Amino acid sequence: MKTFLSLLLLTLGTATNAEEIRATGDLGLVVERARGSLLVIDQSDRAAIGRIDGLGDLSHASLVYSPDERFAYVFGRDGGLSKVDIVEGKVSARVLQAGNSIGGAISDDGSLVAVSNYEPGGVRVFNADTLEMLADIPTASKTIGLVDAPGRRFVFTTWDDGETWIADFSKSGAPEITTIPEMGANPYDALITGDGRTYITGLFGEDGLTALDLWNEAPQPIRILQGYGRGKEDLPVYKMPHLEGWAKAGDEFVLPAVGHHEVLWIDAATLAETGRTDTYGQPVFAMARPDGRHVWVNFAHPLNDTIQVIDTMTKEVIHEFKPGPAVLHMEFTPRGHEVWISVRDAGKVMIYDTQSFEKLREIEADSPSGIFFTARAHRTGL
Template identity: 30%
Template sequence: MKLAAVGLLLAGVATADPKADYAEYCAECHGAERIGAIGPALTPTTLKRMRGASLTDVIRDGRPATQMPGFGAFLDAPAIDELAAFLKTEPDHIPEWREAAITASRTLDEDYVAADAPIWDADPMNITIVVETGDHHVSVLNGDTFEVLDRFETPFAVHGGPKYSPDGRYIFVMSRDGWVQKYDIWSLKQVGRVRAGLNSRNIAMSGDGKWLAVANYLPNTLTILATDDLSVAKVIEVEGKGGVPSRVSAVYQAPPRESFVLALKDVPEIWEVFYGSNPPHYGFAHDWRIEGPAKNKDPFPVRRITTKDFIDDFFFDQSYEYLIGASRDGKSGQVVDLVIGHKIADLPLAGMPHLSSGITWKRGDTTIMATPHITEGLVTVIDMATWQPIKEIRTEGPGFFMRSHENSPYVWVDVFFGENKDVMHVIDKQSLEIVKTLRPAPGKTVAHVEFTKDGKFALVSIWEDDGAVIVYDALTFEEVRRLPMRKPSGKYNVWNKITFSEGTSH
């Protein structure tokens, strides 16, 4: 939302027109038609599922651990009440967005020609892309020299990590308003775009590289696209038991299982959508089942797993047998065994863990996982053999991202929220102690780390419009280079992503 109308505030004049207030304060993030942009859609259907503080409280005070500020200093109580009432009315028009509309939105660039080999001289496996949300561009970096090979425009408000094809040649980028862009790194050219939803959450690439799954908030669907030409393979309506529609809060691929795994925001279920040629046969049980025609007849059969709580955020162990999830109530986590389709453990994860940034590594004879927390300054470390906490590492404030690399003895975690947002902690993987605290840009937000292919360099974002990507020696923590960027929100190395490095999100 946009902070404005300072003149009205100083003059003591309160606006009373909720449509005008929406246009002034809300449309920039939630869309002129209230169907979502950077922020989610604001319609009666989506708002009635909102948990936590009331709508008037959120408008007045903001929403903790999000980019939603409060507007109590700009709108008085009657104006806030009228705005809340307006948001609970149906918008004038919400477009129908199913296969026909998606197909009609698809464009393939006529001037695109696929190169037979990269047109640049660099290691194709050490390319790193940087998403710059400040002006909606992506920079393509040579991971050896850190030269910018190209800088191309993206759809508005890229959200979630872009996905590489398994060979690392193509990158797929998704925006919050549902646009999916395909870009050829070898040719440094856009291939095309398609709008897979109206308000979308993230995307996942199938292990064989043939399919791209798009998780949507609006409409309540999972759109599956063919990666070769961005055509629609299937639009899956997302409904819980009893026909309750649900947004998809996250979708990730599980390559060994040849499936996409979804968490549903509005019903306590996990879905597994199989894309392989021979999906496993699961018998029927009281809390999970395969839906769709018989095996091999439906190309994307759905298995549903009932959970004890809503799962809004999750990641996998390296075997992809266990899903580690957390609810946005910030009180606990749970481990679901995807083979048997049941929860096997509860996790003491208060403080709203950001589990999509969770990572794992070997420590002694066991494998451990760690996650930062969005509302509390700590990193929780858990033994994955017993699912019991080993240690809580206190940090200088709530964090959002943590990263490592197989060749690095360290974990890097930011302090994204609060007065110490300019801090980056470095933690020793074996001692679980903070060994270095960096402040590369005092007073500015420091966030998100990515490593080069060999793990020798760590790339850190100054998450500001006049920001930068800082290249550090990953062992000495000395700054090597600083690349000016426009709010570089995320960085993604080809090799680390396509090999599913244990030190990065998948």
């Protein structure tokens, strides 16, 4: 009888645990910018499964994930760095580390979290477990385009004086800093490729972009697409584009033009221009579907109600639709079968099938902006 009871208890115990355990591989977080909260979403169920409040000013907030996909590090506009436990649905640590910040990154080994700051300008690096500050790297400029690079490094660029800094934390103690000047006038954002080799920064102050080959011992600025707007009138820019590692589509990179209604294509190996595609508005995000076959593009105010899909083979727009007012962000499922789109002024996240372009579901969200699936944990630069 005793044996029977323990067996029964053991069985019950196991059943309960299975229900309580929440695997995080298909989860994600949506930034609800005005209310300062995160919506926890489940990709497989196409549903919101919870909300985490108390994160401060989340306008233009972004986040990165711990390697075990349990924790998110959230970078708020107000300088707040929050460590969020997705499994328990709570904020487990939070520090106000600067006055005004703009994104962050996590080191390849998951031990360091870096935050890019506008005020005071520079990058601060924290212990990922405790959020204790380990390094302060002041730059005397607003910093943009902070990414992680292989070998426990962070790379970022300065808006005011156009320098790229590489902070190498591979040895214990203070980081080794390499500064690369003359990256160009007013870099506004940057990306690193998934292999960690190429860093590309887009310029606001001049027509062009600048690349670095990080496999080189002493990387030098490589100017690309110089004067791409030549002969065309610059349109007013109401929103700076974003650059991220998803720019690689097949053997090319696809990049948003600044002040023009077009995306630009360059050969990923030679960085020479291979084509252009006229678009509906000024692109904000030009994101290759994970397989690279299509590129989805959204646009700046006041044309931000529309998305266009471009075929990578022909570089032609093959689909255009209007999800609703203020399309701010898109996130593909890791294998690209669905795309989740935040439509801020509709108060919804909309889910589309990327093959048929059919809308599959809408999820209520309060002024949604960035959408981040946990699979980003395993991607360099995301």
